[in-house]
Amino acid sequence: xxxxxxxxxxxxxxxxxxxxxxxxxxxxxxxxxxxxxxxxxxxxxxxxxxxxxxxxxxxxxxxxxxxxxxxxxxxxxxxxxxxxxxxxxxxxxxxxxxxxxxxxxxxxxxxxxxxxxxxxxxxxxxxxxxxxxxxxxxxxxxxxxxxxxxxxxxxxxxxxxxxxxxxxxxxxxxxxxxxxxxxxxxxxxxxxxxxxxxxxxxxxxxxxxxxxxxxxxxxxxxxxxxxxxxxxxxxxxxxxxxxxxxxxxxxxxxxxxxxxxxxxxxxxxxxxxxxxxxxxxxxxxxxxxxxxxxxxxxxxxxxxxxxxxxxxxxxxxxxxxxxxxxxxxxxxxxxxxxxxxxxxxxxxxxxxxxxxxxxxxxxxxxxxxxxxxxxxxxxxxxxxxxxxxxxxxxxxxxxxxxxxxxxxxxxxxxxxxxxxxxxxxxxxxxxxxxxxxxxxxxxxxxxxxxxxxxxxxxxxxxxxxxxxxxxxxxxxxxxxxxxxxxxxxxxxxxxxxxxxxxxxxxxxxxxxxxxxxxxxxxxxxxxxxxxxxxxxxxxxxxxxxxxxxxxxxxxxxxxxxxxxxxxxxxxxxxxxxxxxxxxxxxxxxxxxxxxxxxxxxxxxxxxxxxxxxxxxxxxxxxxxxxxxxxxxxxxxxxxxxxxxxxxxxxxxxxxxxxxxxxxxxxxxxxxxxxxxxxxxxxxxxxxxxxxxxxxxxxxxxxxxxxxxxxxxxxxxxxxxxxxxxxxxxxxxxxxxxxxxxxxxxxxxxxxxxxxxxxxxxxxxxxxxxxxxxxxxxxxxxxxxxxxxxxxxxxxxxxxxxxxxxxxxx
Amino acid sequence: xxxxxxxxxxxxxxxxxxxxxxxxxxxxxxxxxxxxxxxxxxxxxxxxxxxxxxxxxxxxxxxxxxxxxxxxxxxxxxxxxxxxxxxxxxxxxxxxxxxxxxxxxxxxxxxxxxxxxxxxxxxxxxxxxxxxxxxxxxxxxxxxxxxxxxxxxxxxxxxxxxxxxxxx
Numbered sequence: 001x002x003x004x005x006x007x008x009x010x011x012x013x014x015x016x017x018x019x020x021x022x023x024x025x026x027x028x029x030x031x032x033x034x035x036x037x038x039x040x041x042x043x044x045x046x047x048x049x050x051x052x053x054x055x056x057x058x059x060x061x062x063x064x065x066x067x068x069x070x071x072x073x074x075x076x077x078x079x080x081x082x083x084x085x086x087x088x089x090x091x092x093x094x095x096x097x098x099x100x101x102x103x104x105x106x107x108x109x110x111x112x113x114x115x116x117x118x119x120x121x122x123x124x125x126x127x128x129x130x131x132x133x134x135x136x137x138x139x140x141x142x143x144x145x146x147x148x149x150x151x152x153x154x155x156x157x158x159x160x161x162x163x164x165x166x167x168x169x170x171x172x173x174x175x176x177x178x179x180x181x182x183x184x185x186x187x188x189x190x191x192x193x194x195x196x197x198x199x200x201x202x203x204x205x206x207x208x209x210x211x212x213x214x215x216x217x218x219x220x221x222x223x224x225x226x227x228x229x230x231x232x233x234x235x236x237x238x239x240x241x242x243x244x245x246x247x248x249x250x251x252x253x254x255x256x257x258x259x260x261x262x263x264x265x266x267x268x269x270x271x272x273x274x275x276x277x278x279x280x281x282x283x284x285x286x287x288x289x290x291x292x293x294x295x296x297x298x299x300x301x302x303x304x305x306x307x308x309x310x311x312x313x314x315x316x317x318x319x320x321x322x323x324x325x326x327x328x329x330x331x332x333x334x335x336x337x338x339x340x341x342x343x344x345x346x347x348x349x350x351x352x353x354x355x356x357x358x359x360x361x362x363x364x365x366x367x368x369x370x371x372x373x374x375x376x377x378x379x380x381x382x383x384x385x386x387x388x389x390x391x392x393x394x395x396x397x398x399x400x401x402x403x404x405x406x407x408x409x410x411x412x413x414x415x416x417x418x419x420x421x422x423x424x425x426x427x428x429x430x431x432x433x434x435x436x437x438x439x440x441x442x443x444x445x446x447x448x449x450x451x452x453x454x455x456x457x458x459x460x461x462x463x464x465x466x467x468x469x470x471x472x473x474x475x476x477x478x479x480x481x482x483x484x485x486x487x488x489x490x491x492x493x494x495x496x497x498x499x500x501x502x503x504x505x506x507x508x509x510x511x512x513x514x515x516x517x518x519x520x521x522x523x524x525x526x527x528x529x530x531x532x533x534x535x536x537x538x539x540x541x542x543x544x545x546x547x548x549x550x551x552x553x554x555x556x557x558x559x560x561x562x563x564x565x566x567x568x569x570x571x572x573x574x575x576x577x578x579x580x581x582x583x584x585x586x587x588x589x590x591x592x593x594x595x596x597x598x599x600x601x602x603x604x605x606x607x608x609x610x611x612x613x614x615x616x617x618x619x620x621x622x623x624x625x626x627x628x629x630x631x632x633x634x635x636x637x638x639x640x641x642x643x644x645x646x647x648x649x650x651x652x653x654x655x656x657x658x659x660x661x662x663x664x665x666x667x668x669x670x671x672x673x674x675x676x677x678x679x680x681x682x683x684x685x686x687x688x689x690x691x692x693x694x695x696x697x698x699x700x701x702x703x704x705x706x707x708x709x710x711x712x713x714x715x716x717x718x719x720x721x722x723x724x725x726x727x728x729x730x731x732x733x734x735x736x737x738x739x740x741x742x743x744x745x746x747x748x749x750x751x752x753x754x755x756x757x758x759x760x761x762x763x764x765x766x767x768x769x770x771x772x773x774x775x776x777x778x779x780x781x782x783x784x785x786x787x788x789x790x791x792x793x794x795x796x797x798x799x800x801x802x803x804x805x806x807x808x809x
Numbered sequence: 810x811x812x813x814x815x816x817x818x819x820x821x822x823x824x825x826x827x828x829x830x831x832x833x834x835x836x837x838x839x840x841x842x843x844x845x846x847x848x849x850x851x852x853x854x855x856x857x858x859x860x861x862x863x864x865x866x867x868x869x870x871x872x873x874x875x876x877x878x879x880x881x882x883x884x885x886x887x888x889x890x891x892x893x894x895x896x897x898x899x900x901x902x903x904x905x906x907x908x909x910x911x912x913x914x915x916x917x918x919x920x921x922x923x924x925x926x927x928x929x930x931x932x933x934x935x936x937x938x939x940x941x942x943x944x945x946x947x948x949x950x951x952x953x954x955x956x957x958x959x960x961x962x963x964x965x966x967x968x969x970x971x972x973x974x975x976x977x
Contacts, residue, residue: 420969495941496961502924504970511872512973516843549925553937
């Protein structure tokens with residue numbers, strides 16, 4: 001396989017390079033049309049270019065007949081150029097990823113800057129101006145929000161909230177420390193005449209320092225993610241990068257304001273601090289507000305599924321814009337909005353919408369980021385630079401120094417308050433992972449033209465960004481692997497782990513209570529209660545709680561089932577178990593056997609029709625399904641155990657009676673609304689559909705149990721109006737041929753970032769639930785009877801069953 | 810309460826507890842006052858189970874955070890109570906009620922039932938328990954032994970999950 005792939009790569013690579021150059025050339029050719037006004041804002045279409053563009057319209061003037069070919073470049077200019085740039089940047093991305101090794105060793109941002117430099121050089125040589133992508137408006141209104149939304153949406157909430165204090169500590173205090181430290185040191189340097197930068201006063205230095213203290217660890221995060229560093233470190237650097245955007249912007253505006261003022265009084269400093277709080281807390285509040293409104297809106301969108309994702313995007317963007325309106329931290333607003341709304345929206349919204357939202361968020365963010373780094377390269381060549389060795393080198397030096405010192409000091413202060421302390425290695429990783437990136441770049445470009453030594457600042461920023469991204473970005477991977485930072489294993493997708501970690505959490509909760517301490521589990525518990533009692537009721541359309549253990553279990557069973565279908569002899573592998581079981585059953589008659597074989601096919605068809613959608617989703621997932629051998633093994637063991645149980649429980653009564661009972665029970669459900677009753681019935685019909693396929697009315701129920709791997713699954717909820725046919729379930733004859741009607745999708749377990757596609761879409765049980773489980777172990781004997789009644793729909797939510805249960809939670 | 814507490818707890822006892830559990834002096838005194846405030850009956854034990862203060866401290870010692878620098882000092886002769894293995898053993902014993910060093914399906918079901926709540930049928934809970942055992946069971950006895958338990962959790966950050974920060 002190796003040499004073959006390599007060959008493919010080689011030709012692919014050369015083809016890609018060719019395409020890239022072609023694109024470049026075409027791009028620059030297009031741009032060679034005289035462009036009198038560089039559009040500041042892509043949204044303004046420039047219709048007044050006709051006079052100047054006339055020369056380009058060649059054949060028209062000479063002929064008097066109807067022209068065959070005309071060119072209307074000016075009409076499409078702006079969107080066309082935008083598309084070309086985006087395509088160019090994306091081709092570059094394709095190009096890098098051909099060679100896996102390249103992206104492992106060199107971070108993508110670095111490569112993009114490189115390509116940008118090349119394109120910039122080309123453009124510079126033909127004396128073209130790049131589009132003003134990085135002007136203040138375009139960057140802050142169009143390019144930044146998607147990136148921040150992506151970070152906020154995919155933030156791993158559990159680790160975040162466990163470490164929120166540390167994260168905010170580093171983000172706020174760390175950034176302050178950095179900017180003030182760097183600013184003061186640079187000011188000290190400026191005092192020396194020999195460097196020739198005496199004219200930069202304190203405010204300007206502070207301003208510059210605040211610009212370059214913005215950490216943007218994108219490249220570092222990719223490396224950390226790949227390597228799998230421990231959770232604390234990852235979330236600290238992730239959160240820091242995210243929240244210090246807010247701090248930096250505040251500092252920037254504060255210092256910018258101060259530079260204009262001749263004299264800075266202490267009252268201004270005080271106001272600055274107060275303003276910081278206003279900005280931060282205001283942003284958070286706005287985020288909450290919009291998040292809740294979005295979640296609430298999503299409750300009612302079940303009839304308009306096609307535009308569901310739109311609400312999410314519009315509300316997040318709106319939160320950003322409104323925060324900008326009030327000049328409070330829009331970054332905080334959009335992050336908080338995303339975090340708040342994600343949890344509720346993903347429960348209310350359909351499976352497809354959920355996938356769409358995630359996918360689009362990722363896509364927009366990737367485009368934005370790609371374009372930013374790309375233009376970083378382009379603009380480097382095409383702007384005017386002012387190079388001052390001393391200033392720039394010292395800036396680099398101080399940036400390193402203050403970051404390192406900062407992390408060290410801050411960690412010393414915060415470690416005693418942490419359960420898991422950050423070791424020296426973690427600290428080193430944090431310090432070294434402090435790359436600079438997009439925000440820094442954009443901020444420096446928004447410096448007003450009148451600023452003293454603006455070009456020097458621009459040059460210095462670019463130099464620092466390129467240096468950190470290139471040098472630190474490339475070297476961080478070997479360093480992280482070398483100094484053996486404590487790692488975590490993200491692939492913990494087993495039921496065992498879920499159960500045992502939950503147990504441990506409960507234990508810790510109890511012990512904390514015993515010791516009279518209020519750890520964060522206490523708050524977590526309180527929040528959970530509040531959530532269940534108040535928030536979920538208001539914001540969720542379908543408020544049925546599900547344990548994370550159960551949803552993980554369902555997800556895993558689903559994966560097993562998919563793998564079963566995925567094997568080349570997919571249909572057949574399930575069949576032998578069925579057929580062999582039939583062989584074991586002496587009472588199985590011939591005709592039943594034939595019937596069953598045909599039914600298996602039908603059943604597989606239906607399942608694959610529904611499961612096919614799932615497969616598409618899982619292919620988009622970043623994380624792979626668990627290793628084949630393991631799941632196969634589990635599958636085989638389950639087959640065996642089911643076979644054993646079937647032998648034991650071979651002479652069972654018909655489901656008919658219990659079905660009738662359960663049906664009666666559903667209709668009598670006290671206090672339940674009609675909707676949930678219908679929902680339950682819908683699901684029960686899906687069961688009946690499958691049951692019918694597997695067994696005729698008279699055959700022993702045991703046979704239906706054989707399709708065990710596909711057991712515990714509910715079908716997806718599709719937005720079509722579900723036909724509700726209550727009744728008709730009793731007895732086999734009336735089992736309808738309705739398509740399996742879906743159940744509401746459930747939120748899967750808490751690992752937010754891993755569960756892109758692993759939502760609980762489940763297929764319906766293969767009707768095996770009427771049976772008793774494997775020979776009773778006698779642990780809750782009193783529940784045997786009720787269990788038989790509800791046995792058909794074990795996955796159905798609850799409220800129907802509560803009155804029957806005599807158990808305490 | 811504080812002064813009374815410390816008089817009830819003798820210095821030698823504090824030293825012994827310190828050696829056994831690794832808590833610091835102030836932590837022990839603080840926990841003792843907590844113990845006495847929990848101990849309503851004032852008979853030196855908690856509840857009917859007769860957990861005296863030593864037992865209380867021993868249990869709590871499991872939850873001390875694991876310290877990196879413990880390797881530097883002379884390694885204690887016996888494993889400290891808050892080592893990873895002991896933490897796992899503590900968790901294991903939560904399941905294993907009959908102390909036969911195995912988690913059977915029933916025991917697992919009991920814990921699951923308590924954790925998952927009332928919304929799930931026994932059927933489904935049974936299958937979850939089945940799957941749990943199948944994932945972990947290596948020797949096919951349909952029970953989870955302590956070794957299997959440790960193996961399943963080998964990649965989990967138990968030191969973090971089973972630790973709380975004791976205040977001084």
